[in-house]
Amino acid sequence: GAVVSQHPSWVICKSGTSVKIECRSLDFQATTMFWYRQFPKQSLMLMATSNEGSKATYEQGVEKDKFLINHASLTLSTLTVTSAHPEDSSFYICSARDQGGLAITYEQYFGPGTRLTVT
């Protein structure tokens, strides 16, 4: 099946610094990728939809200037957490839809997640 990777798998950073997380579709093209945040023992909350070649669409309540998303190619989307604070510590997960064929695809493939700890 389709594989989505994330890098890094975990990161620790100091408060006030910025952190970049990469999401790659390894064997398929993804014009649309999604970024989720998951706090301990909670569900996945959609943060934004990343569109290749255009601006991301953010969910209500998500600060677009704090969570910068770049989707520069059909296989790579990046999420940059700017001026990170301890409350940004969370598990960040991306997903991607395989849109290389003619048929409408519904399935999303999820990455393994990136655990961010801000000290």
Place this chain on the structure above:
Amino acid sequence: GENVEQHPSTLSVQEGDSAVIKCTYSDSASNYFPWYKQELGKGPQLIIDIRSNVGEKKDQRIAVTLNKTAKHFSLHITETQPEDSAVYFCAASPGSSASKIIFGSGTRLSIRP
């Protein structure tokens, strides 16, 4: 927007017994309903999905049912095994574009040996 509710939040069953998790959704335009299994520290993995033109789908020990009129869908796991222990999420994809997926709150399933 779409709202997905999931019950129960925790479920403990004896190995070999069946487990049922139920979800409801609010947006009648939703047409894709996936179920995910998430193990500790990992991303969610799709285990089964169903589309709005189908009432039931089965894959070995896992089955999903959908009632569009009542806007609810359920996951059934039969002959449970220890490796079934995980957190399960239902989800719904609103709209014909089937773009974003909205998750339920999750069910922590424990299988007692």
